[in-house]
Amino acid sequence: MLLIKNDFKTIQFAIFFTDFDEERSSVYRFLLPRLLTSHTNKLINKTKMNEKLEDLYGAYFKTRVERIGNLSIVSIILTIVDPIIVSDNQLFDHALDLLNQVLFEHDAFDKEIFLEEQRMLIEQWETLYDKKRLYAHTKFYEHFFKDDTYGYPMSGTLKEIKKLTVEKIYDYYKNVFLSNTKKLIVNGRITDANKQKIENMMTHDIDNAKKHSFIAHFRPSRELLVIEEETQMQQAILKLGYHFPIFRDDLLYHAAVILDTILGGYPESRLFKEIREQDGLCYDISSSYDYYKGVIIVSSGVDLKQKDKALDAIKSLVVHMIEHGINDSELEHAKAYYTHQIKSGLDSQSFLTKRTFIRDLLNHNETIEERLIEIEKVTLADVEKALKKISLDTIYVLHGGQNDKEIL
Amino acid sequence: MIKKFYERFNESVYIIKLKNGMQVHILPKEEPYFTTYVELSVPFGALDLNYKDKEEMVSTPYGTAHFLEHKIFAMPDGDAFGKFSALGVDANAMTSYNQTSYLFVATKNVIEALTHLFNMIDTPYFTTENVDHEKHIIAEELKMYLDDPNVVMQNRLTEMMYHHHPLKYDIGGTLESIMDITSEILTNVYHNFYHPSNRLVTIAGKVDVKALRAFFKAYDQKNPIKQPKIKTVYPKEPRKLVLKNDVEIKDVGINKLMLGIKLVPSKLSKKDQIEKEIRITMMLNMLLGSSSITYAKLLEDKLINQSFFINTTFEKHAENILIYAESKKIMKLKKILMKILIEDASELLTKEAFDRYKKVYLGQFIYALNNLETKAYLYGKYQHLGFSLYDIVELLKEITYEQLIEELKGIQKKNIATLIYKKA
Numbered sequence: 001m002l003l004i005k006n007d008f009k010t011i012q013f014a015i016f017f018t019d020f021d022e023e024r025s026s027v028y029r030f031l032l033p034r035l036l037t038s039h040t041n042k043l044i045n046k047t048k049m050n051e052k053l054e055d056l057y058g059a060y061f062k063t064r065v066e067r068i069g070n071l072s073i074v075s076i077i078l079t080i081v082d083p084i085i086v087s088d089n090q091l092f093d094h095a096l097d098l099l100n101q102v103l104f105e106h107d108a109f110d111k112e113i114f115l116e117e118q119r120m121l122i123e124q125w126e127t128l129y130d131k132k133r134l135y136a137h138t139k140f141y142e143h144f145f146k147d148d149t150y151g152y153p154m155s156g157t158l159k160e161i162k163k164l165t166v167e168k169i170y171d172y173y174k175n176v177f178l179s180n181t182k183k184l185i186v187n188g189r190i191t192d193a194n195k196q197k198i199e200n201m202m203t204h205d206i207d208n209a210k211k212h213s214f215i216a217h218f219r220p221s222r223e224l225l226v227i228e229e230e231t232q233m234q235q236a237i238l239k240l241g242y243h244f245p246i247f248r249d250d251l252l253y254h255a256a257v258i259l260d261t262i263l264g265g266y267p268e269s270r271l272f273k274e275i276r277e278q279d280g281l282c283y284d285i286s287s288s289y290d291y292y293k294g295v296i297i298v299s300s301g302v303d304l305k306q307k308d309k310a311l312d313a314i315k316s317l318v319v320h321m322i323e324h325g326i327n328d329s330e331l332e333h334a335k336a337y338y339t340h341q342i343k344s345g346l347d348s349q350s351f352l353t354k355r356t357f358i359r360d361l362l363n364h365n366e367t368i369e370e371r372l373i374e375i376e377k378v379t380l381a382d383v384e385k386a387l388k389k390i391s392l393d394t395i396y397v398l399h400g401g402q403n404d405k406e407i408l
Numbered sequence: 409m410i411k412k413f414y415e416r417f418n419e420s421v422y423i424i425k426l427k428n429g430m431q432v433h434i435l436p437k438e439e440p441y442f443t444t445y446v447e448l449s450v451p452f453g454a455l456d457l458n459y460k461d462k463e464e465m466v467s468t469p470y471g472t473a474h475f476l477e478h479k480i481f482a483m484p485d486g487d488a489f490g491k492f493s494a495l496g497v498d499a500n501a502m503t504s505y506n507q508t509s510y511l512f513v514a515t516k517n518v519i520e521a522l523t524h525l526f527n528m529i530d531t532p533y534f535t536t537e538n539v540d541h542e543k544h545i546i547a548e549e550l551k552m553y554l555d556d557p558n559v560v561m562q563n564r565l566t567e568m569m570y571h572h573h574p575l576k577y578d579i580g581g582t583l584e585s586i587m588d589i590t591s592e593i594l595t596n597v598y599h600n601f602y603h604p605s606n607r608l609v610t611i612a613g614k615v616d617v618k619a620l621r622a623f624f625k626a627y628d629q630k631n632p633i634k635q636p637k638i639k640t641v642y643p644k645e646p647r648k649l650v651l652k653n654d655v656e657i658k659d660v661g662i663n664k665l666m667l668g669i670k671l672v673p674s675k676l677s678k679k680d681q682i683e684k685e686i687r688i689t690m691m692l693n694m695l696l697g698s699s700s701i702t703y704a705k706l707l708e709d710k711l712i713n714q715s716f717f718i719n720t721t722f723e724k725h726a727e728n729i730l731i732y733a734e735s736k737k738i739m740k741l742k743k744i745l746m747k748i749l750i751e752d753a754s755e756l757l758t759k760e761a762f763d764r765y766k767k768v769y770l771g772q773f774i775y776a777l778n779n780l781e782t783k784a785y786l787y788g789k790y791q792h793l794g795f796s797l798y799d800i801v802e803l804l805k806e807i808t809y810e811q812l813i814e815e816l817k818g819i820q821k822k823n824i825a826t827l828i829y830k831k832a
Contacts, residue, residue, distance in 0.1 A: 007438075008778055009417070009774050009775075009777050009778040010774065010775060010778050045704070046698070046704060046707070047699055047700075047701070047703075047704045050697075050698045050699030051699045051764065053699075054699055054764040054765065054767065054768045055764055055767065056767075056771075057767045057768065057770055057771030057774070058767070058768035058769075058770075058771035058772050058775070059771070079775075081770075081771050081774040081775070082774070085416065085417065085774055086770065086771075086774070112708070116707055116708070119710060119713070120713045120714050123661075123662055123713045123734065123736075124713070124714070126661040126662055127660070127661035127662050127715070127734060128661070129661055130557050130660050130661050130662075131556070132555045132556075133555070232659055233555045234551035234554045234555050235548065235551045235552060235555055266493065266498070267489040267492075267493065267499070268489055268490055268492075268493035273487075276545060277487060277545075280541050280542075280544035280545055281544075281548075282545070282548050283545055283546070283548040283549035283552055284548075284549075284552065301548065301551075301552045301555075302548065303544070303547075303548055303551075304551075329494070332494075333490075333493045333494050333496075336493070336494065336495070336496030337493055337496055337498070339496060339515075340496045340497060340498060340513075340514065340515045340516070341498070343442045343443070343515040344442060344443045344498075344513060344515050346442050347437075347441055347442055347443045347613070347780065348779075349778065
């Protein structure tokens with residue numbers, strides 16, 4: 001167990017289950033947290049579970065499945081108010097008991113609840129096309145990360161969801177999930193007595209020392225792949241996937257982060273200033289750097305009639321940046337902005353919980369101070385070196401038809 | 409400067425009232441803390457479309473407040489974002505129905521960024537060119553929302569509910585209305601609603617109270633003039649709906665239902681209005697929330713999925729409830745929801761659930777205090793209504809189960825509009 005002591009007004013109990021990311025287990029890992037937090041042996045249905053959470057001053061579970069390099073992480077986080085503020089000396093014990101039940105006290109999964117969760121997941125797939133941005137994101141991932149687990153749906157495919165049974169998922173829970181590497185992180189105002197309570201109550205194998213070998217990897221760059229898809233919509237959504245083989249532990253990592261900030265990480269970025277402010281082609285435009293996969297993805301919703309112009313403008317902007325580099329003030333502004341983001345994150349309870357987990361998972365010992373020093377050390381030459389590693393790999397465009405009403 | 413201390417939550421507030429009418433509320437966090445959140449807001453939002461300027465009635469296009477929010481960042485020497493970024497702070501802005509807020513989050517250079525924020529607000533720079541240019545950007549913002557069926561449905565439903573009230577249109581206006589916005593309109597609105605007398609500044613997190621006090625004292629000396637407040641004029645809104653039911657065939661994955669209840673707006677004191685809002689949201693949560701018998705039954709009968717949500721709006725002269733669901737049995741769902749709301753509700757609201765919900769609301773209040781941005785935003789919102797955020801907890805104590813049952817009377821069949829998107 002890792003303890004983060006501070007005086008936030010809430011306490012977070014976060015447990016992370018880590019395993020290798022495999023296509024065949026995606027559907028289980030996606031549905032499991034929903035089932036675990038919906039009922040237990042004692043709280044036999046969702047209504048009972050929700051009543052219990054309400055009784056604990058609106059405590060709530062937040063669950064998530066995410067991919068970090070070659071690993072799949074399932075997190076289940078219970079947040080409660082600080083018992084001292086509500087003068088309730090039973091609250092902490094009740095919360096611990098609930099967490100214990102949710103994680104470990106399931107003699108079976110209720111079949112009706114399973115079928116309900118399965119139905120809702122199927123319906124989520126059936127409405128994917130209605131949510132154009134999410135649809136575009138899903139399709140882009142399919143193409144950009146083809147033959148890579150990143151391209152596989154986090155929830156498993158619709159076919160797999162339909163084939164799943166309550167027996168199979170329970171079997172996975174008992175025989176695979178509970179044997180995952182687990183890490184418990186408690187964040188908030190914790191007394192020594194409460195720490196002892198956690199140790200006494202969480203008797204299961206909560207902090208096994210097993211570590212997975214972490215691999216950050218992506219396929220080599222390939223010839224540019226361009227996919228266009230037409231649908232009924234007002235805008236065009238552009239997704240540009242850039243191959244950018246710089247990973248979290250690489251020497252150029254901090255330069256890569258700064259590069260991404262300058263490209264499309266904030267309102268002073270090149271993409272924001274030129275494509276939106278100068279050319280007026282879009283409202284939203286940004287870039288995001290995945291340092292576990294070594295890629296940069298540029299996303300924007302643009303004027304339908306000017307989608308080709310916008311696409312060319314974005315491509316030219318990146319090429320220009322690769323060829324001509326950046327200037328001093330861009331570097332200094334991006335450093336100031338990024339430094340601020342890191343410092344500001346230290347005031348967020350959820351950020352601290354996640355950061356503590358990642359540091360433990362990847363054996364990172366770098367302190368915040370050391371990280372800030374590394375950022376400060378980044379030079380124009382470092383960013384230019386990083387820029388040379390960018391290559392355009394995949395373009396995906398989802399756009400409306402030509403009969404849309406012209407306003408401007 | 410006044411200091412207030414709320415012992416239960418261990419929270420302090422310093423209040424500075426400037427001679428020009430501006431108020432500054434400082435909500436410090438004890439060390440170690442790194443972030444400072446600054447929000448400057450004016451009580452001018454999407455609903456403030458018509459007002460009297462020197463006895464002359466002025467009408468502005470839908471979306472004016474939001475448009476002005478965008479253009480405040482324009483300065484003669486370029487975009488204001490550049491300087492914020494150079495100072496290493498994260499700036500943003502937002503427009504709601506009743507206020508516009510400009511904010512930044514800093515971990516250093518707070519006074520410099522505050523100086524820049526006031527410089528930006530005090531330097532209106534609206535030209536024909538920059539206003540026309542912004543129309544393209546805002547049009548893309550609106551189109552982005554129009555590609556979301558929920559937004560399209562909500563826009564259509566509010567048009568079915570309201571004859572004249574500006575709530576019938578999106579905060580950003582429409583693709584047509586924003587084309588009528590000019591630099592002259594923005595200038596007029598700016599001078600009437602953005603003067604210091606109308607501004608509220610909320611500062612939360614790591615603060616140097618002494619430095620802030622000096623900053624605002626100097627600002628007050630430079631801008632001493634107090635201006636009278638301009639009142640928005642609202643069109644008279646009939647109680648009845650424009651259209652009760654509508655079914656449209658659409659290219660959607662699953663049928664969708666949006667149900668809108670047009671409540672009769674209350675002529676109550678601000679305190680009573682806030683209490684009413686709490687009572688109604690609590691009542692709806694007890695009736696249709698995730699721990700309710702109704703919700704469990706709807707799920708069991710496969711009538712709803714995880715997209716089910718309830719939203720309430722309590723604005724000037726307009727109050728409503730929206731319920732949204734996706735369902736493969738949409739007509740059956742509509743019938744059941746109508747029956748629950750009109751006939752069965754009083755039997756479904758239990759005293760036990762009411763007692764639980766009082767605890768939930770206290771919890772939600774504490775969660776809000778834990779997040780700097782949420783705390784400062786809510787503090788500003790209630791302050792514009794003449795209330796302190798910390799007094800809201802006290803209001804909770806006064807709410808009774810019987811009052812919740814009484815609120816059900818406001819939900820009547822004749823005031824419920826339904827919109828269905830049927831899968832083609």
